Each structure stands twice: as C-alpha cells, then as structure tokens.
Amino acid sequence: MSTASDAKRKAPAGERVADWADGRLGIFSLAKSNMRKIFPDHWSFMLGEVALYSFIIIILTGVYLTLFFHPSMNEVEYHGTYAPMQGVLMSEAYASTLDISFDVRGGLLIRQIHHWAALIFLAAMFVHMMRVFFTGAFRKPREINWLFGFLLFVLGMFTGFTGYSLPDDLLSGTGVRFTQGAILSVPVVGTYISMFLFGGEFPGGDFVARFYSIHILLLPGIMLGLLVAHLILVFYHKHTQFAGPGRKNSNVVGMPLLPVYMAKAGGFFFLVFGVIAIIAAIAQINPIWAMGPYRPDQVSTGAQPDWYMGFAEGLIRFMPGWEINLWGHTLVLGVFIPLVLFPLVLGLIAMWPFLESWVTGDKREHHIADRPRNAPTRTGFGVAWITAYMVMLIGGGNDLWATHFNLSINSITWFVRIFFIVGPVVAFIVTKRICLGLQRRDRDKVLHGRESGIIKRLPHGEFVEIHEPLSQGARYTLTAHEQYKPLEIGPTVDENGVERKVPRMEKLRASLSKGLFGEGNQIPKPTPEEYKQIESGHGHH
Numbered sequence: 001m002s003t004a005s006d007a008k009r010k011a012p013a014g015e016r017v018a019d020w021a022d023g024r025l026g027i028f029s030l031a032k033s034n035m036r037k038i039f040p041d042h043w044s045f046m047l048g049e050v051a052l053y054s055f056i057i058i059i060l061t062g063v064y065l066t067l068f069f070h071p072s073m074n075e076v077e078y079h080g081t082y083a084p085m086q087g088v089l090m091s092e093a094y095a096s097t098l099d100i101s102f103d104v105r106g107g108l109l110i111r112q113i114h115h116w117a118a119l120i121f122l123a124a125m126f127v128h129m130m131r132v133f134f135t136g137a138f139r140k141p142r143e144i145n146w147l148f149g150f151l152l153f154v155l156g157m158f159t160g161f162t163g164y165s166l167p168d169d170l171l172s173g174t175g176v177r178f179t180q181g182a183i184l185s186v187p188v189v190g191t192y193i194s195m196f197l198f199g200g201e202f203p204g205g206d207f208v209a210r211f212y213s214i215h216i217l218l219l220p221g222i223m224l225g226l227l228v229a230h231l232i233l234v235f236y237h238k239h240t241q242f243a244g245p246g247r248k249n250s251n252v253v254g255m256p257l258l259p260v261y262m263a264k265a266g267g268f269f270f271l272v273f274g275v276i277a278i279i280a281a282i283a284q285i286n287p288i289w290a291m292g293p294y295r296p297d298q299v300s301t302g303a304q305p306d307w308y309m310g311f312a313e314g315l316i317r318f319m320p321g322w323e324i325n326l327w328g329h330t331l332v333l334g335v336f337i338p339l340v341l342f343p344l345v346l347g348l349i350a351m352w353p354f355l356e357s358w359v360t361g362d363k364r365e366h367h368i369a370d371r372p373r374n375a376p377t378r379t380g381f382g383v384a385w386i387t388a389y390m391v392m393l394i395g396g397g398n399d400l401w402a403t404h405f406n407l408s409i410n411s412i413t414w415f416v417r418i419f420f421i422v423g424p425v426v427a428f429i430v431t432k433r434i435c436l437g438l439q440r441r442d443r444d445k446v447l448h449g450r451e452s453g454i455i456k457r458l459p460h461g462e463f464v465e466i467h468e469p470l471s472q473g474a475r476y477t478l479t480a481h482e483q484y485k486p487l488e489i490g491p492t493v494d495e496n497g498v499e500r501k502v503p504r505m506e507k508l509r510a511s512l513s514k515g516l517f518g519e520g521n522q523i524p525k526p527t528p529e530e531y532k533q534i535e536s537g538h539g540h541h
Contacts, residue, residue: 035258040241044135046268047128048234053272054121055227061114062216068104070096071166071212073205082289090168090293093208097167097288112280118160119285120276122308125153133352133382135369137240139362143353145237148230150350155223157308162215164286164306168208171286173294174303176207182316185335203296240369243480245473249367304397312342314395318416349385359512360484373442374481376435377516383431384424391419432521439523442478445470446526447534479525487513 022028072092078085080095081102100107129149132138138146161179165172180202184190199206238252247253255261305313315338322333348355356378357363372379394401395416402409449467457463470478489510493499515521 034235036256037235037238038252038254038256039261040239040247040252040254042239042242044131045239047124047131049265049268050272051121051124051128052227052231053269054117054124054276055223056269057117057273057276058114058121059220061110061117062220064110065100065107065114066216068096068100068107069093069166069212071209073168073203073208085289085292088293091208093166093168094288094293097169101289109277109280112283112285113277115164115285116280116283117276118156118163119306119308122153122156122160125149125156126308129153130382130386134372134375134379135240135242136366136375136378137369138353139366140357141365142233142237142240143357145230145233146353147350148226148233150346152223152226152230154346155219155226159215159219159223160306161309162211162219165211166208166215167286167288168294169288170291170294170298171288171303173203173296174299175305175309176294177202177296177299178313178316182335182339185332185339187329187331187336203294238367240367242369242371244477247368249365252367304400307393310393310396311389312338312396314392314397314416315342317398318392318395318413318420345385345388359487359509359516361487361513362484368480370481373435373438374483374522376432376439377521379435380428380432384428387427388420388424391416391423395420436520436523443523443526446475446478447531475531481525483522483525484513484517486510486517 018028070092074092075089076092076095078088078090078095078098080086080098082098085098097111100111102108132146132149161175165176180194180198183194183197186193194202197207197210198204199210241247241253244253304310316335319334319338322337324331324333372382394412398409398412398416401407401412449469452466452468454466455463456466487510489502489506492502
C-alpha cells in the first residue's frame with residue numbers, strides 16, 4: 001500500500017488531478033468509450049459547424065455588449081463623442097449604443113461582429129437545413145433532431161429581431177412599429193397583446209427593457225438547451241453518410257472524434273471567427289448614428305429588416321389592403337392572412353419528416369444520405385419553397401428595388417403577387433425535370449461507361465466514341481439508392497363480391513404516394529441483367 005501511495009505522490013500534478021476527477025466523475029471511462037467514436041466526413045457537414053461557431057461568437061460578443069448597454073427608454077440629453085448628436089434628446093438605450101460605438105474600446109467592432117455573426121448564424125442554419133432536407137437526413141431516427149434544428153432557426157429569427165430592436169434607433173423602431181401593426185391585426189386579442197408587450201400605447205416605456213430580457217435570457221436560454229440536445233443526438237446518431245463502397249446502414253466509415261475531428265473543429269472555429277471579424281472590420285452594418293433616435297412621428301427611408309425577416313414582411317407588403325367589418329370591428333385581412341400563412345408554411349416544413357414517412361410507409365432507420373437527384377419530388381418541393389422565400393424577399397424590399405433599379409413599385413408588387421404563386425410551380429417542374437435528366441445520365445453511365453473523348457473509326461467507316469467503363473465502386477455509388485413503389489389501395493371488392501369502404505386518409509395517402517413515386521417520377525435503375533447484356537456486346541458497340 002505504501003508503494004502505491006508513494007507512486008501516486010510522485011506522479012505529475014496533472015495526472016493526480018485527473019485521477020481524483022476520474023474517481024468521482026468517471027470521466028476517463030466516459031472519454032475512453034466516446035472520444036474514439038467514428039464519424040463520417042463530408043464537406044457539407046461544415047455548414048452545421050459554421051452555425052454552431054457563429055452562435056458561440058454571438059454569446060461571447062453579447063456578454064461584452066451587456067456590460068455597457070442600458071436597456072432603458074428614459075429620455076436623456078446626449079453629450080458624448082459623436083458631435084452631430086450633441087444636445088439631442090434620446091433614450092438611454094440609444095445613448096448607450098452610441099457610447100459603445102464611439103467611446104468603449106473596441107465597442108464598434110464587437111457590435112459589428114455580434115450583428116454579422118447573427119446574420120451568418122441564420123444563413124448557415126438555413127443552408128444546413130436545406131442540406132439535411134435535400135439529402136433526406138431527417139428520416140428515422142433523426143426526426144426529433146430535425147425539429148430541434150427547425151426550432152433553433154425560428155427562435156434565432158425572433159432573437160435577431162429583438163436584438164436589432166434594442167438600440168431604439170429610427171430604423172429598428174420602424175420595424176417594431178411594423179410588428180405592432182401585425183399584432184393589432186389579430187382578432188379579439190391583438191390589442192391586449194400589444195398593450196402587454198409595449199406596456200401601454202405604442203411605443204410605451206417598457207419595450208426595450210422587455211425585449212432585452214427576452215433577447216439575453218429567455219430565447220438564448222431555450223436555444224442553448226435545444227443546441228445541447230441537438231448535439232447530443234448528433235453524437236448519438238452520428239451524421240448520415242453518402243453512399244459508397246463499404247458504406248451501409250449498419251456501419252460507419254469515417255474518422256475518430258479524437259484527435260481528428262477535435263483538431264479540425266478547433267481550427268475551423270478560429271477560421272470562422274477570423275472571417276467574421278474581417279467582415280465586421282471592413283463592412284459597416286447598422287450605423288445607428290446615421291438613423292437618429294426613434295420618433296413615432298417619423299419613418300426611416302428604405303427601412304428593411306434583416307434578410308431572415310424579409311419573408312414575413314414580403315407577405316404583408318404584397319397583400320392587397322383587404323378589410324372587412326364585423327359587428328362594428330374591422331378585420332384587417334391584408335395583414336392577418338400573412339400572419340396566419342407564415343406559421344402554416346413553417347409548420348409544413350417542421351412536419352415534413354413525419355408526412356414523408358406516412359406517405360412512404362417507411363419505418364426503417366436510414367443512415368445513408370440520398371443524392372437530391374434520386375428524390376426528384378422532394379428536391380422539387382425544396383427548390384419551390386426557396387423560390388417562394390426569395391420572391392418574398394423581393395417583396396419585403398420592394399421600395400429599394402424600385403429606387404435602385406428605377407422601377408415602378410406597383411410593378412414590383414404585382415410581380416411578387418404573381419410569382420409567389422407561379423414561381424414555385426415553375427421551379428418545381430424545372431427542378432424535377434433536371435433531377436430526372438441527371439438520373440438518366442447516371443443510368444447511361446452505369447450501362448455504357450464514361451465518355452472518354454476518344455474517337456475511333458470502325459472498319460466500315462463509322463466513327464464512334466470510346467466509353468471508359470466505370471469502376472465497380474463508382475457503379476455501386478450510382479445504383480445504391482432505393483426506389484420506392486407507390487402504395488396501392490388494393491382490391492375494393494373481396495372474393496364474395498362485397499365492396500369494402502376505403503377510408504379517405506388511405507385514398508389520400510395512396511394519391512400522394514403515386515404523386516411522389518408513380519410513373520414519371522423516377523427513372524428505373526439499371527438491372528444486373530441489362531448490364532450483363534451490354535457487357536456481352538449485344539446492342540452496343
């Protein structure tokens with residue numbers, strides 16, 4: 001016993017601390033079983049990492065900004081460094097933001113890093129979710145993680161909105177006024193919600209303090225919990241892997257978490273931080289001193305929200321000014337309909353994994369990612385939704401499009417109204433045809449090989465191009481995807497001639513399945529018999 005004690009005393013201090021912690025927390029055993037966990041690798045996985053690192057940067061810079069920001073709407077007279085504002089009456093929130101920008105060491109840079117990181121966080125989330133959607137990485141067992149990611153994106157939108165509303169400048173105040181108008185359009189309870197949120201008639205005296213609490217406590221706290229849960233499920237399920245030799249649903253081909261992934265993650269974090277810092281240093285964003293403090297009787301020219309809220313604003317801007325009067329109350333449909341449509345669109349996106357699972361009847365686990373071309377209907381829907389989003393971004397900035405390109409704002413509004421319906425339909429059809437064309441190309445490559453560019457003249461004078469046969473691994477990659485068969489309702493009359501009643505949901509499910517996987521929705525994969533026939537030289541030179 002004394003020998004073991006002496007050996008422990010002679011061990012380095014770090015090792016003794018590690019032994020002490022492991023004896024109480026079991027860290028070594030936990031690390032030993034998990035740090036060598038294998039993860040598949042692909043460049044697209046970095047999109048989620050960009051979102052994660054941007055969120056960390058937002059937290060770090062946000063903590064610094066809270067040390068100097070005063071979330072108060074009490075009116076003060078400005079006597080700071082920025083000369084054009086000397087003697088102007090403004091809220092303490094606006095005055096403290098000016099102080100951060102001009103008097104706090106590094107304050108303006110930190111402000112800009114914070115704002116740019118928020119924009120990049122949501123942009124990375126958007127692209128990351130599209131990658132997950134187009135590759136089918138949301139399927140079982142990752143449906144819950146899709147919901148976590150979706151909620152992170154939606155909460156990030158509202159966190160960003162409350163954040164850029166805090167300085168109480170004319171631009172953000174115009175956006176808050178816009179939001180208050182949307183709230184007032186809600187029947188029955190709209191006025192009560194507005195009075196509660198703003199502490200009285202707009203703008204009230206409390207909304208900055210309330211938005212501040214929501215921005216730094218409520219929403220980040222929920223997002224942090226969702227993020228931890230999201231990462232735990234990513235660690236547990238691992239990323240999906242793309243089809244290839246040796247890759248199956250039952251295995252993982254990749255690199256260990258430690259040291260490979262940890263080293264790459266550390267370097268990539270500083271790379272993301274550096275790029276955001278460079279952007280913040282050279283590209284000005286939200287210069288509140290150029291806007292002035294918020295006044296309810298003024299509206300900022302060219303007032304636009306950040307890009308992620310442009311969809312919601314575009315929905316309201318493109319709607320006609322419809323109103324109806326019911327029992328002495330005015331219902332503003334031009335605002336209320338978009339307010340209902342926006343969460344319905346988001347809800348459809350959130351529930352897509354469950355809808356697709358129901359339509360396909362597929363309850364199996366999927367760890368192999370789809371190539372978007374092999375799911376043309378799903379890919380078409382994704383591109384259609386992105387098209388609708390982009391059209392609404394144009395609608396949300398219709399005044400800027402009009403002034404910058406010397407166009408009629410009415411023409412832009414009508415363009416948005418028409419293409420919000422027509423654009424997604426055209427995008428769906430075009431995308432689906434492109435996917436089917438790419439499937440045909442893959443089928444041709446498997447059967448006939450890759451075009452080599454080498455022209456050969458046959459004895460009878462015909463010129464042909466030599467095709468290089470694909471490797472076995474390349475053929476496997478191009479044919480590894482599954483092709484669903486549309487669900488059939490089956491016979492509606494039994495052997496005794498008795499007609500059975502088919503439930504409406506079963507009819508709907510069969511119709512949707514036929515629309516997704518019926519004739520004309522996928523190109524049949526080449527069969528081994530077809531390949532052998534080609535290889536034997538029948539019907540092919």
